[in-house]
Amino acid sequence: MSEILVLGAGMVGVTSALALQARGHDVTIIDRNAPGRETSYGNAGLIQTEAVEPYAMPLAPGALLQIALGRGYDVKWNIPGLLSQASAVFSYARNSLPAAHRRASKTWGRLIRQSTDRHGPLIQAAGADNIIRRNGYIELHRTTAKLEKARVVAERFQTEFGVEATILDQAALRRTEPAIRVDVAGATHWSDSWNCSDPGALVAAYAALFQKNGGRILNGDAGDLHRKGAAWVADEAQAEHAVVALGPWSPMLLGRFGLKVPMVYKRGYHRHYHMDVPPQHPIADFANSVVLSPMRRGLRIATAAELTRNPRMTPPQLRHGEEAAKELFDIGAPVEAEPWTGRRPCMPDMLPVVGRVPDQPNLWTHFGHGHQGFTLGPVTAEILADEMDGGQGWSELAPDRLGR
Numbered sequence: 001m002s003e004i005l006v007l008g009a010g011m012v013g014v015t016s017a018l019a020l021q022a023r024g025h026d027v028t029i030i031d032r033n034a035p036g037r038e039t040s041y042g043n044a045g046l047i048q049t050e051a052v053e054p055y056a057m058p059l060a061p062g063a064l065l066q067i068a069l070g071r072g073y074d075v076k077w078n079i080p081g082l083l084s085q086a087s088a089v090f091s092y093a094r095n096s097l098p099a100a101h102r103r104a105s106k107t108w109g110r111l112i113r114q115s116t117d118r119h120g121p122l123i124q125a126a127g128a129d130n131i132i133r134r135n136g137y138i139e140l141h142r143t144t145a146k147l148e149k150a151r152v153v154a155e156r157f158q159t160e161f162g163v164e165a166t167i168l169d170q171a172a173l174r175r176t177e178p179a180i181r182v183d184v185a186g187a188t189h190w191s192d193s194w195n196c197s198d199p200g201a202l203v204a205a206y207a208a209l210f211q212k213n214g215g216r217i218l219n220g221d222a223g224d225l226h227r228k229g230a231a232w233v234a235d236e237a238q239a240e241h242a243v244v245a246l247g248p249w250s251p252m253l254l255g256r257f258g259l260k261v262p263m264v265y266k267r268g269y270h271r272h273y274h275m276d277v278p279p280q281h282p283i284a285d286f287a288n289s290v291v292l293s294p295m296r297r298g299l300r301i302a303t304a305a306e307l308t309r310n311p312r313m314t315p316p317q318l319r320h321g322e323e324a325a326k327e328l329f330d331i332g333a334p335v336e337a338e339p340w341t342g343r344r345p346c347m348p349d350m351l352p353v354v355g356r357v358p359d360q361p362n363l364w365t366h367f368g369h370g371h372q373g374f375t376l377g378p379v380t381a382e383i384l385a386d387e388m389d390g391g392q393g394w395s396e397l398a399p400d401r402l403g404r
Contacts, residue, residue, distance in 0.1 A: 004388075005030065005232055005239035007222035007253075008367075010040035011199075011377035013245035014206045016366050018122065019378070019385035020243075021215055028216040028237050029207070035217065036203025039247045040374055042270050042342040044282055044291040044302045046137060047194040048375045049116050052109040052161045054350035055371055056096035057089075081308035088262040089307070091348035104350045107396045109161050111379050116194055118378035126205040131198045131296070136191040137282040138168075138177060140184050146287075147185040154188055164192040179279050180328050195282050198296045199374055222246060223253055232362065241362040241388065248345040250353075250367040257360050259399060261353070263368065264346040266305035269318045271339040272298035273325070274332030285328065290321035292328070298335045301325055311341040346370040354380050354397040355387055364388060365399050 006017045009031035017027045029035075082089065095104065116134075123132055141147040150167065157163035166189045168176060173187045196202050211217060220235030225242060227233070232242035244250050251261035278294035285292065289304035303317035318339055325331050347353060347368040357363040366384050369376050380397070387393035395401070 003027070003239055004241045004243065005234060005237050006243045006245055007031070007225060007234060008245035008247065008249075009033065009035040009203075009207060009217065010038055010245070010247055011036070011203050011206075011374050012040075012247065012366055012369065012381070013243075014203055014210060015122070015377040015381040016243055016245050016384055017210050017215055018206060018213075019381040020388065021210060021213055023385055023389055025388075027210075028218060028239060029210070030218045030220050030222045030234050030237050032219065032221060034204070034219075035207035036200040039342045039344065040203045040377075041200035042268060042302075042340045043199055043371075043374050044270075044284075044293045044300065045196040045199045045295065046282060046291075046293075046375065047115050047119055047196065048190075048372065049113055049193050050157060050163045050165065050190040051112050051193075051372060051375070052157060052163060053101070053105045054108045056101050056350070057093050078308050081306075084309060085264055085307070088264045088348050091262060092264050092346070092350075095349045101350075107351055107394070111376055112372070113161060113163075114379045115375045116192070118382065119194070122206055122209070122378060123202075126202075126209040128202055128205040131196055131201055131205075133195050133197070133281075135195075135281055136189055136193045137195055137284060138173070138279075139188040139190065139284040139286065140173075141186050141188070142184045142287050144185045150186075150188050163190070165190050177279050177281065177283070179277050179330075180283075181330065182327055189281075195293065196374075197294065201296075223249065225253060241364065243364045243366055243384070244357075245366040247367050247373065248343040250345065250365065254357065254365070257357060257363060259357050259360075259365075259402065261368075261402060262348050264348060265307070266344040266346050266370075267308055267311060267341060268303055268305065268344060269311075269315045269339045269341045270300050270302040271318060271322075272300050272335045273322070274335055275299040275329065276332070277330070279329070283328065285324055288320060288324035289317065290324050292321075292325050299325065299329070299331055305344070313338070315339065315341075344371055345373075349401075351397055352376065352380055353399050353402070354384050355393045355399055358400045358403065 003026040154165040225234045231238045282293040353368040
């Protein structure tokens with residue numbers, strides 16, 4: 001019988017298994033899909049050491065009006081999608097107020113700054129350096145006013161968190177990214193973040209490392225989790241301990257074991273496009289709510305959030321992102337027939353859920369990283385593994401906070 005069963009083979013689940021394996025535990029991963037094919041596959045490929053403040057809901061009156069009228073592209077919604085999670089969205093709004101957001105940022109900043117330090121040894125051990133670039137990413141600023149605000153943010157992040165960044169004027173941006181064909185005021189080069197040209201492949205490489213070191217990966221129904229005597233059982237696997245690392249599917253499973261998990265489900269989309277001369281860095285064009293990342297398959301256009309139950313075949317955010325990309329670059333046709341879509345598991349207090357499930361012996365959680373599961377998986381995996389080995393854990397992340 002395996003000692004620990006990890007439910008979920010995304011970045012969070014696989015790095016949980018690796019952290020526990022490194023401490024001498026016998027670990028099995030179970031998932032319905034191959035490693036890295038769900039939520040971890042669909043992102044901009046950024047390992048973001050600069051993202052020291054969690055993403056808050058826009059609460060300025062003008063921003064809220066734009067969202068309500070459906071005119072912006074930062075957040076899209078429809079009535080069924082909003083009503084199905086109204087309580088969690090309202091809580092998310094309350095936690096986005098300045099005082100609550102500052103409290104969350106203290107914990108978040110401590111986590112995010114560890115990300116490249118935790119990924120680095122895994123990348124080397126997994127032989128995945130060929131898909132990692134350590135040159136940061138570029139955030140565009142289209143007006144002089146936006147550029148000056150960005151300068152203030154970069155200086156504050158440097159002072160408070162040690163984040164490395166360079167403000168580029170128009171000429172410096174042209175030298176750094178000659179493929180950009182329109183004039184903008186400037187950009188921030190967030191230089192100590194990393195980026196990956198194939199996020200799914202990185203998770204798969206970590207999973208292969210886990211198997212090389214003696215770990216077991218089963219294709220099966222993780223949602224089948226139940227007790228059998230003192231053991232936890234899912235599909236054909238059983239173990240003394242179980243870790244729920246199922247991202248947006250975690251609340252449904254944990255509800256069966258008495259843990260009510262409020263969650264905001266943000267849907268995202270991406271699609272790849274042919275490009276003869278891709279940019280040297282991922283390009284964040286937040287004025288158009290899009291990130292443009294050079295990937296193995298082409299230029300990946302990744303959108304912002306949508307609150308909806310069901311995906312759209314022709315999402316307006318992706319159409320808008322394509323228009324923004326064509327303004328900036330000479331891009332070609334899509335290289336896949338349909339866009340990818342998936343959900344981001346966002347907690348209303350903006351912090352992941354990591355630790356022991358109350359009143360359920362040997363049941364543990366590791367999910368809820370919002371937009372940053374790809375970045376933070378190895379960081380919070382170490383927190384979980386330490387607690388499972390008898391450490392204190394982090395009370396700010398503990399599952400029992402959900403019932404406080």
